[in-house]
Amino acid sequence: MPAYAQRTQQSPAVWGHTVQQTPSVLVRFRPTEPGVIPAATLWSVLATALLSALLLGDGIGPNLLVVAVPAALAAYFAARATGRRLRPWTAVWAVGGLALLIVPALRDAGWPAFLAVVSAVALGSLALHGSRSWLGMFLGSVGLLTSVAGSLGWGAHGVRDRMAGSRGRWGVVFRSTAVAIVLVVVFGALFASADAAFADVLGSLIPDVSLGEGPWRLFLGAIGLVGALAAAYTAAAPVLWDKVTVRPGAARGRLEWALPLIVLNLLFAVFLAIQLTVLLGGYDKVMAGSGLSDQYAQYARQGFWQLLWATLLTLLVIALALRWAPRGGARDRTLVRSVLGTLCLLTLVVVASALRRMDLYVYAYGLTRLRISVAAVELWLGVVLVLIMAAGVFGAKMLPRAVAASAAVGVLAFGLVSPDGLIAEQNVQRYRDGHSIDIQYLRGLSADAVPALDTLPEPLRSCALDEIQRTLRNSDTPWYATSWGEARARDILGDWDPGARVRNCQGRGSGGEGSERGGDGGDSYDPYDPY
Structure with a gap:
């Protein structure tokens, strides 16, 4: 057993406090301890903390991508030290998370940038945990939070052990670093005073940190340090969230299960037949420039939100129907696929109708942030329905990952198109x-x-x-x-x-x-x- 794992069980005292590396409730889901923290991980964590303190205090832009690189390296070095291999989906989530950080580097608008940053953190957490089930994907996307407490003790032990075992080398490193800083400051100041162009370039490259910003910069540095440590700790010893399972619902009889869904399908069909006729006629009148523009635009506006909620509720109905679906054999599987497939297909028409209503409304009143946002959500829900229909044909093993990937692609596309x-x-x-x-x-x-x-x-x-x-x-x-x-x-x-x-x-x-x-x-x- 690694020395660190032994210390974890003994709950040692660090800096006067007793450290519990892994919360007891997570022991069964985190089967291994991370071992000794690698030196490369420590340096990467330190770089993340310094860059966070220096670069993030003035807002977000390309600096967020710069800070994310050493944090990702910290996780990579920690995973490599434990023998974890890079898997395809891990690479997909990692690359997707870094790609999402391009949005704040490109766009000035804060709302798509915030959405991209939150999604990037979620994808990074998924890359570290490697979940694949529905519940595992959800918990894995926020799983970094469960590693914060353990990572602090892990990092503290790593620093203490390395300093105790190589005091002479650390002294050399500190002295060399101090001399290098003094030389850069002295000669940089001389060159800046001698040449105005060099001074301008140097001033634009070096962050302007005032004494009054000290607490704020220290806070940002602490956030970067904790985030990078948590990522490295998770990479070395991930929580297996897929072990958190939910018992399947009791299978229902065919009639009990199918009758409500068939009635719902009939209701969908009648509603779509009526309202599509009205909308198609209304759209032609709007395009013709008649005086009914406001009337049909308001008609479209009043119905869009109801159709959006209908789409969301249909997805909930599908999830519950699958939970209690009959599972007796091939005939039951055929029944489930045909009934739910029909419901998905009709709901796709609802999605198309909702988007047509929004098109009517935008034509009459113009595009706004709210309208483009809800239209994007409705479009993504349509993609989810298509993925569910594909899962009914090819199998549902990849469905949770496919839905998460489609959400990430949607957020990235939303930011790149510049709303x-x-x-x-x-x-x-x-x-x-x-x-x-x-x-x-x-x-x-x-x-x-x-x-x-x-x-x-x-x-x-x-x-x-x-x-x-x-x-x-x-x-x-x-x-x-x-x-x-x-x-x-x-x-x-x-x-x-x-x-x-x-x-x-x-x-x-x-x-x-x-x-x-x-x-x-x-x-x-x-x-x-x-x-």
């Missing part, structure tokens, strides 16, 4: 087609919308870009926390000053009576969705 930029492009195009434009709403978008808003005629252009330009001017974000979207907006706007052109922006672009198709009460006013 704020897409919203601005769609609204600008509507304006060119003769509709009014909601300038007050567009002013609240991020810098990702600048390329599209820059094409508006004056004074609408100045009204739309004034708030964004003011934000850019007041921001002194360093290069490592600046997204590509913000950098592109700065290149487009430069030193532009809207000046007096923004004095009369209050009533512009929100209706049909003012100049430049501005005023109040026009077709961009939405009484149901103020967002």
Whole structure:
């Protein structure tokens, strides 16, 4: 048994506190202890902590990807030391997590960036745990939290043991590092004072850390250290969440199980037949430019949310139906596949109808953050239904992983398409087609919308870009926390000053009576969705 594992059972005292490496409730799910922490892992954890403290205090952008690299290396070195091999799905989750961190590096909008970062952490946790069941995938995505307490003791023991066994070498390392820092500081200061260009380059590369930011920087460094240690600890001794099982439900008889679902299928079929006829006719009238535009847009808006909930509830019904499905033989399997397959197919039509309703609504009122978000969710639910139908034909072994992968791909695609930029492009195009434009709403978008808003005629252009330009001017974000979207907006706007052109922006672009198709009460006013 490794020395560390022996110490874990004895619950030793570290820094005056008793350390319990593995919570007792997780012992049966974490069959092995991680052993001695490798030196490469310690250095990677230290690098993660330093980079977190230096780079993350000014916001997120490319710096988040930079910080993630040593954290991933810490986990890799820890897993290699225990003999764990890289498996295909581990590589998929790891690469997917790093790819998601590209979103905050590219997009200035905070909402898709936040969604991407949360998804990246979940994928990284899955890569470390290697789960495959439904419950295992869910618990594995948040499983890093269970490794925090144990990883602190693990890291503390590793540092103490290595320092006790090689005091002479650590002294050499510390002295060499101190001398190198002194030389860099002295000669760097001399060169900076001798050449202004070198000083500018040096100033842009080195983070500007003031004394007042000390507590905040220490907190970020601690977060980076704990996160990297938890990742390494999990990689060395993952919790086998797939061992957490749920008993299958009692199988029901064919009639008891199938009758409610067949009735539900009939209800779906009747509803779709009626409402598709109405929607198809309504869409033609909207496209024809008749006076019924608002009527059909409101009709579409009122039904979209109900159809979204219908899709979600259908997925719940499918999950419960599979839990209590008859399992007597081949005939039962055929019955389950035919009934649930029909329900999935009809629900796909519901998804298509909901997306058509949103298309009607966007045509009448324009695209917003709320509308593009719920449409993306509905589209993903349609993908999940297709995966369920495929699992009914090819087997459900890969279904949990496939659903998780589709969610990750959806979040990545959502960030890469630049939602704020897409919203601005769609609204600008509507304006060119003769509709009014909601300038007050567009002013609240991020810098990702600048390329599209820059094409508006004056004074609408100045009204739309004034708030964004003011934000850019007041921001002194360093290069490592600046997204590509913000950098592109700065290149487009430069030193532009809207000046007096923004004095009369209050009533512009929100209706049909003012100049430049501005005023109040026009077709961009939405009484149901103020967002």
